[in-house]
Amino acid sequence: MNNKNFILLKKKNNISGKINIPGSKSISNRILLISALSLGITKIKNLLISDDTLIMIKCLKKLGIKIKKKKKIFFVYGNFIKFLKKNVKLFVDNAGTLIRPLTSILSFMKGNYILYGSKRMNKRPIKDLVSSLNNIGMRIKYLKNNGFPPLLIKKGKIKTNIIKIKSNISSQYLTSILISSVLINKFKEIIIITNNNIVSNSYINITINLMKLFKVNVIKINNNVFKIITKEKYISPGIVKIEGDLTSASYFLASSVISKGPLKIKGIIKNSIQGDVKFLDILEDMGAKINYQDNELEIYYNKIIKNFNIDCINFPDLAMTLLMLSLYSNNISLFKNLYSWNFKETNRLNAMKKELNKIGAKINIINRNDILVIPPKYIKSAFINTYNDHRIAMCFSLLSLNNINKLGSNILIENPKCVFKTFPNYFKLFKKISK
Ligand SMILES: O=C(O)C1=C[C@@H](OP(=O)(O)O)[C@@H](O)[C@H](O)C1
Ligand SMILES: C=C(OP(=O)(O)O)C(=O)O
Structure with a gap:
C-alpha cells in the first residue's frame, strides 16, 4: 500500500455548516457538446471542472472547436453541426457522457476518427449503440474486442430515417442518437424507436430539456418512440447557467440525515431537470425538514432511518447513496433494478x-439486478478499495458518521483522488462540514 494513496476519515459526531455544490456533470458535458454543435457563442456559467468535463473540452478542441475561459465563464464558439477536424484520435478516459454521444456524432461527420479510453472503458459495452448505427449505414469498427471500445469510425452513408436503439444497458445510447439526429440532412424527420423499459430514463429527460434550450424539439410519440425534425438545428441561447449536481449533493444531504444536520447546501434547485432531484422527495417522505430558498436549501433530520424497498431503475447513481443510508437502519432493505451497475x-x-x-x-445480489442488504449491527472500521470509482469513494465516506441509532467508524479510503472524475474537492468539503 502506498502510504499517500488513501484518506483517513475519523469517526465523527456532527455535521453542520454551508457548502456549495459544483455544477452537474450530466448537464455540463451535454451543454459543452451541444454548444460546440450550435450556431453562435455559448457562455457557460458554473460549468463543472472535473476529469470528465476537462476531457470533453480537450476532445472538442481537438475536433477544432474554440473554447476559452474568462474569469469563471467558459465561452464555446459553436461551429454549427460540423467539426473542422476530420482525422482525429480522441482519448475519452472513462467518461460515459463523452464516448457514447461522440460515437453517433462522429459517425455522421464524414471523417476518420478513433475513440479510445481507459482500461475500464474497454470493458464498458457499446455494442447496442454501434450496431444501431451500423444498421442504418454507418461504419464503425471495434479495434480490440467485439462490442467494446476502442472504436474506429469512418464515413458512412445513411440509408433509412428509422433508428432502432436498445436502451436496457445504458440510457446514454439513446441520448447519443437523440443529440446527433439533427446532423442528418438526408431525411426531413428521424424516427427513433427504443425498447419498452429504458434504463436511467431520467437522464433522457435531461437530454430532451437541454436540446430544447438550444431550439431542437424532441417529439415524444410515446414512451419509446421519438421524432426529430432535422431542419431544426442547434441555436445557442447565449448564456447558460449549469445547475448544481444533485448526485454530488446526495452525499451531503445523506450526511446531514445520518448526523442530524443542519446543513445549508447552495447550488441545487427544487425544480431541477436532474432525475436525482427525487432524493429530496425521498428524504421528505422519511421525515426530513427541507427549507428551500432560490438556489439554496437547508436540511434537518432527527428520526431513525428506516429500511428501503425501492426500484432504482431511474437513479442508479443515487442508489449508491440510498444504500449507505440503509446501513444505519435495523432492517433488511431491497434495491431493485440495478443491472446497469455491472457496466459503470x-x-x-x-x-x-x-x-x-x-x-x-x-x-x-439477485439475478445481477437486485440487491438485498442486511445492515450490520455495528459499522466496522475498514480499509475501502475504490476500484477507481468516484462514487464508491464518496459514498463510503458517509460511514464515518455517527447516527442516533448506530455509530459510524474510522474509514480509510484508498485512491481518494478518483473523486476527480466528478467532484475534485469532495473530501475537502466533507472534512469542512463533519466534526
Ligand atoms: O447520461 C448521463 O448523464 C448519465 C446516465 C447514467 O448512465 P446510464 O444511462 O449508463 O445508466 C448515469 O449513471 C451517468 O452517471 C450519467
Ligand atoms: C456512471 C457514471 O458515469 P459515466 O458518465 O461515465 O457513465 C457515474 O458518474 O456514476
Missing part, C-alpha cells in the same frame, strides 16, 4: 458487495 466505472455490484462486507453488512 467498475462492476459496482461486485465492488459494493465486497466493500460492504468489510464494514459488516451482508449483501445478496
